[in-house]
Amino acid sequence: MPVTLDLTFAFAVSLFLVTLTSPMTRAQQVIELVGDPQRGKIVFRSLGGCVNCHGWAADGKTGVNLRAPTGSNLRETALDTEILTEIIKCGLPGTPMPYHGRTAYRDDRCNEMLMSDFAPGSEPTRGKTFSDQNIANVVAYLQTQVIGLGEPTYTECADFFDNPAARACLSLK
Numbered sequence: 001m002p003v004t005l006d007l008t009f010a011f012a013v014s015l016f017l018v019t020l021t022s023p024m025t026r027a028q029q030v031i032e033l034v035g036d037p038q039r040g041k042i043v044f045r046s047l048g049g050c051v052n053c054h055g056w057a058a059d060g061k062t063g064v065n066l067r068a069p070t071g072s073n074l075r076e077t078a079l080d081t082e083i084l085t086e087i088i089k090c091g092l093p094g095t096p097m098p099y100h101g102r103t104a105y106r107d108d109r110c111n112e113m114l115m116s117d118f119a120p121g122s123e124p125t126r127g128k129t130f131s132d133q134n135i136a137n138v139v140a141y142l143q144t145q146v147i148g149l150g151e152p153t154y155t156e157c158a159d160f161f162d163n164p165a166a167r168a169c170l171s172l173k
């Protein structure tokens, strides 16, 4: 028993030292967050309002809110983790894609810009605000359950809503 405890302690100390001594920038540390796809699905489905523009299927068509701007097809995106994280955090200024990071444009970590750097009327749109962890979660959701899919199917729809009788899915049956 004492041996196990000692090892655990030594491991914890070494982890701590590794953390202390790694020359990581803050941006890199955020990317290192491990996303939970199931939590990310909740962000995508309800917390984030992503479905209004991208639709439940994230293809920019299926299930979009017709009164919202049309989002792009995330099933076909070629973006990597870093850029996906950046776009969700910072939005895409000049388009309807809103920013969701807590400190976006309040400090200069988004595109090295502050809100005051934008011309009046061309400021980036603000979406719901998420923690960095929730941004990692929604990225993990996109990467494991969205990107690379073809045309939306009934089964995907029923899974998305956790409900085989969801109204939005009936037309796909």
Ligand code: HEC
Pocket (backbone or CB within 6 Å): 043, 044, 048, 049, 050, 051, 052, 053, 054, 068, 069, 070, 071, 072, 073, 074, 076, 077, 078, 079, 084, 087, 088, 092, 095, 096, 097, 098, 100, 127, 138
């Ligand atoms: C108000 C509408 C709207 C909302 C809400 C919205 N988006 Fe978008 N999103 C867009 C539009 C429009 C684009 C395309 C912008 C462009 O390139 O012209 C886009 C682009 C993106 C892209 C870049 C895709 C690519 O391949 O270029 C990602 C990733 C993305 N959105 C994820 C999300 C996520 C995740 C959420 C929710 C947290 C979300 N969006 C909420 C409208 C929206």
